[in-house]
Amino acid sequence: GAVVSQHPSWVICKSGTSVKIECRSLDFQATTMFWYRQFPKQSLMLMATSNEGSKATYEQGVEKDKFLINHASLTLSTLTVTSAHPEDSSFYICSAERGSGDEQFFGPGTRLTVL
Amino acid sequence: GENVEQHPSTLSVQEGDSAVIKCTYSDSASNYFPWYKQELGKRPQLIIDIRSNVGEKKDQRIAVTLNKTAKHFSLHITETQPEDSAVYFCAAALTGNQFYFGTGTSLTVIP
Numbered sequence: 001g002a003v004v005s006q007h008p009s010w011v012i013c014k015s016g017t018s019v020k021i022e023c024r025s026l027d028f029q030a031t032t033m034f035w036y037r038q039f040p041k042q043s044l045m046l047m048a049t050s051n052e053g054s055k056a057t058y059e060q061g062v063e064k065d066k067f068l069i070n071h072a073s074l075t076l077s078t079l080t081v082t083s084a085h086p087e088d089s090s091f092y093i094c095s096a097e098r099g100s101g102d103e104q105f106f107g108p109g110t111r112l113t114v115l
Numbered sequence: 116g117e118n119v120e121q122h123p124s125t126l127s128v129q130e131g132d133s134a135v136i137k138c139t140y141s142d143s144a145s146n147y148f149p150w151y152k153q154e155l156g157k158r159p160q161l162i163i164d165i166r167s168n169v170g171e172k173k174d175q176r177i178a179v180t181l182n183k184t185a186k187h188f189s190l191h192i193t194e195t196q197p198e199d200s201a202v203y204f205c206a207a208a209l210t211g212n213q214f215y216f217g218t219g220t221s222l223t224v225i226p
Contacts (some may be wrong), residue, residue, distance in 0.1 A: 034213060043204060043216045044159070093158060095214075100145040102166070102210055106158040 004096050006107035021079045021110045023094030038091040046086035050077045084114045108109035127140040136220045138205035139187040145207040147190045152201045178216025195224045
């Protein structure tokens, strides 16, 4: 199959701290990974497209200095929420594209709660 | 960019009845249309997809139809079961590019 994992699954942090979320493709190489944010009972909002070895492409309205993305290898992309505030509390989901196919495989998501 | 609209936002059906969810898209270049099922707190799971060179696709109780001229596509679930209850998202994409998701439909199947 095509398995994508995320770590941590849930994190609670104090306001002002930074949180790193990892997204890994376990059994395939992913040149492209995507980061989404999902508020309760709402749709997935694309935050950025992460390409291995290059800078991420951010969607309009997403602060690149706030949400740092690193895609250092073909199996790992990280999202760092810097100086987190309560309004950053959300469900963050990554997905990975296998080869040049259409399908994206989603990670299980990370629930971030900022106190 | 692409804009995907999805209706209805909530849908309740009796067990055994059919459920239909509709989506429209704006970018005629989009050529891939997946449907995802998401249970509370879990990852979206692909349930069926269709490409622009096909008008209909069926997988057991689930079918998807695509009308490229009208730029709309629909998900059909027949003989619904309580375990079909979840939030369903449609998406539109151009091959190799990002997905644009619909706003979701919360489906409740009443036993």
